[in-house]
Amino acid sequence: MKRSKPTKLPPSEGFLRAITLIRDRVEDTNVYPFTIPAVRSLDTLAFDPRVTFLVGENGSGKSTILEAVALLLGFNAEGGSKNFRFATQSSESELHRALRPVRSARRERHGFFLRAESTFNVATHIEHLGIEAWYGGRSLHERSHGEAFLTLVEEKFRPDGLYLLDEPEAALSPGRQLRFLGHLHVLAQAGAQFIIATHSPILLAYPKALLYELSENGIATVAYEETEHYRLTKEFLLHRERFFRALFEEDKEEG
Numbered sequence: 001m002k003r004s005k006p007t008k009l010p011p012s013e014g015f016l017r018a019i020t021l022i023r024d025r026v027e028d029t030n031v032y033p034f035t036i037p038a039v040r041s042l043d044t045l046a047f048d049p050r051v052t053f054l055v056g057e058n059g060s061g062k063s064t065i066l067e068a069v070a071l072l073l074g075f076n077a078e079g080g081s082k083n084f085r086f087a088t089q090s091s092e093s094e095l096h097r098a099l100r101p102v103r104s105a106r107r108e109r110h111g112f113f114l115r116a117e118s119t120f121n122v123a124t125h126i127e128h129l130g131i132e133a134w135y136g137g138r139s140l141h142e143r144s145h146g147e148a149f150l151t152l153v154e155e156k157f158r159p160d161g162l163y164l165l166d167e168p169e170a171a172l173s174p175g176r177q178l179r180f181l182g183h184l185h186v187l188a189q190a191g192a193q194f195i196i197a198t199h200s201p202i203l204l205a206y207p208k209a210l211l212y213e214l215s216e217n218g219i220a221t222v223a224y225e226e227t228e229h230y231r232l233t234k235e236f237l238l239h240r241e242r243f244f245r246a247l248f249e250e251d252k253e254e255g
């Protein structure tokens with residue numbers, strides 16, 4: 001009798017369950033980053049085992065929290081894998097020193113912290129290390145921003161990896177954002193964990209994600225359709241002439 005191969009189920013746990021703010025370790029709540037409402041209100045922030053998004057207005061604290069998680073887990077502040085040790089300008093906050101990670105029994109074997117502004121520096125460091133062969137055999141500098149980013153995802157991201165991404169959409173056209181979502185889904189279903197700060201209504205639509213919205217009121221879970229990003233983009237695409245009427249009102253008055 002022919003036996004079917006046992007299917008290997010992906011692990012149900014992620015690597016990082018949560019982060020907890022230890023208030024006793026906060027020296028001064030009146031200075032950055034504790035002046036940011038989302039940081040000030042942090043207590044325990046639980047992550048989805050697969051995909052968590054941080055969404056919110058510019059300056060709401062997404063990058064600050066993502067960077068603190070990266071430093072807490074031992075990533076280079078400016079991006080890259082845990083083996084990357086380059087720095088161009090040190091500007092990280094002290095938040096990671098006041099955080100405690102709540103880890104699962106699983107340990108990530110791969111990982112990347114990518115910030116929008118440092119894909120270029122990550123590419124430079126890869127060249128410096130002479131490891132382009134790992135990234136498709138061609139310098140990441142010889143690719144566009146979006147191509148370099150997708151090459152990293154396609155060549156380097158693994159199911160046993162933890163990935164912290166800051167505005168990955170900055171590099172990607174809408175079509176490539178969809179392609180990225182395809183990779184994200186395959187990797188997440190196979191066991192990878194992602195924590196992503198984003199403004200993209202396309203990425204945020206990923207149906208299996210946990211969404212946190214950062215605002216003046218702190219940080220709270222939110223449904224996709226309730227995010228400002230979804231509502232504003234939808235309204236704009238459906239009724240852009242209304243927006244233009246309101247936005248360009250001044251022109252009319254002056255003319």
Ligand SMILES: Nc1ncnc2c1ncn2[C@@H]1O[C@H](COP(=O)(O)OP(=O)(O)OP(=O)(O)O)[C@@H](O)[C@H]1O
Nearest residue numbers: 032036056057058059060061062063064065091092
């Ligand atoms: N090194 C720093 N020192 C002081 N304030 C800072 C520093 N870095 C950021 N801030 C301030 O902290 C707040 C949160 O910044 P952060 O970069 O975390 O926001 P964000 O939600 O990621 O914004 P964006 O969507 O524009 O990337 C902002 O008001 C910013 O000006």
